[in-house]
Amino acid sequence: MIDTVIIGGGPAGLSAALVLGRAKRSVYLFDDANPRNQVTQHSHGYLTQDGVTPTQFRQKALADLRKYPSIKWGQQRVETIKKQDDGTFRVNSEGTEVIARKILLATGLKDVLxxxxxxxxxxxxxxxxxxxxxxxxxxxxxxxxxxxxxxxxxxxxxxxxxxxxxxxxxxxxxxxxxxxxxxxxxxxxxxxxxxxxxxxxxxxxxxxxxxxxxxxxxxxxxxxTSTLTQASLLADRLGCKENENGGYDTDGFGQTTVSGVYATGDMTMNQAPQLLLAAADGSMAAAGIVKALAVEDFEMN
Missing domain, CATH: 3.50.50.60 (FAD/NAD(P)-binding domain)
Incomplete structure (x- = not known):
């Protein structure tokens, strides 16, 4: 069983994976390599990374994640997530099935021009x-x-x-x-x-x-000014409640209205869609997951 499945390999999902890996938690990150910023030539406003291309940012991030053996990554699109009777989640993608204690959705947004x-x-x-x-x-x-x-x-x-x-x-x-x-x-x-x-x-x-x-x-x-819409319907299918901005209700650490399901980054529509803010939000959500897992493990012993 995996501690956390992360769906989405943008700055929020990658940042969350790093925090979880450093907390000795097992992570499987699914990403279909179809980011909103794929048309962007350079990213700006992120200190020490100003001017980096999305591809360079991704490559550097994955290099960081490879330092932590508990983090696995697959370039696959998640097809279904089912919450089971014991509170765990069965995640199915293209040929891969994973059982996870927690789900972190970082699927982002898409532009309608x-x-x-x-x-x-x-x-x-x-x-x-x-x-x-x-x-x-x-x-x-x-x-x-x-x-x-x-x-x-x-x-x-x-x-x-x-x-x-x-x-x-x-x-x-x-x-x-x-x-x-x-x-x-x-x-x-x-x-x-x-x-x-x-x-x-x-x-x-x-x-x-x-x-x-x-x-x-x-x-x-x-x-x-484009119209922003959710890039994935997974949160809807899991029953996560939407907020007034068109994103999803979360607490300060990414927990949605569905126990065990977290959401982070642009998809929450709680902040401007910028790389720096998404990465910070991913870090906060991962901290929330680490805390939840630690409490569960502590109470079981």
Whole structure:
């Protein structure tokens, strides 16, 4: 029997595995190698790791985990998790079955991008979701903000921290109030509500945006507000309660509303989806699991 099965090999899951391994706990980490940040060129904001690529981060993390013999790792997608009568969990993946005392879900989120032609050609290279991650690289350049939802006003205001030359494109949606439009106009922030017809550029580098009314605006890059959805339904199938943010209810150490099932990282929707915060959350969840296991073992003896 394994102490903990971790599902998801992003920063939260990897960080949790390290903490558990150092606590002499047996771990099996399942990961299907399909992370949300796979389009990202570099990760930023993580002290000592600033500028690291997602692949480099993963390789360094796995090298750290290999130091601890109680940690096993498999590049497989978990298909089912069943809680058994004795409180343990039967985990089935592609050809592998594991019995675990605890489950840690670190399956993350996925992006649903605005409905704009060929937007994926530029996503992750010159159009980004997070200014804290990529704002420095686009600083002081002419930028586009593509946002179709109620966050458009605040998000555009945030982007002005990195550049004062900003255009907001709502892609045919009317998401700003008259007061918000007036506020932007007074600050020379253009708002274009016509539908985007095409994004133009080469090798992922945005050059201009064409709108349905024939208007063309040149931009060097920009930011997008995407819709975040859960990358996996495993938490739902286990009966974990959702929170008001679209994530899952947890205590301060990742315990969900289902005993023995923990959730961590972006999927909880309790913090901004950033590498550093996800890693920290994974560490906290692992500490919670170590404490729970220690108490159980102590009371059994």
């Amino acid at each position: 605005p409905d704009v032609p060929n937007i994926h050609d530029f996503y992750g290279t010159s159009l980004y979701p997070c200014p804290f991650c990529d704002g420095w690289e686009l600083r002081d350049q002419p930028l586009i903000v593509i946002s179709e939802n109620d966050h458009a006003s605040m998000f555009t205001t945030l982007i002005t921290n990195w550049s004062r030359d900003v255009v907001l494109a709502t892609n045919g949606k009317s998401v700003l109030s008259a007061e918000q439009k007036a506020s932007f106009a007074s600050r020379n922030i253009q708002v274009v509500e016509e539908k985007i017809q095409a994004l133009e550029g080469k090798d992922g580098q945005l050059k201009q945006i064409q709108f349905s009314n024939g208007r063309v605006i040149e931009r060097a890059g920009g930011f997008i």
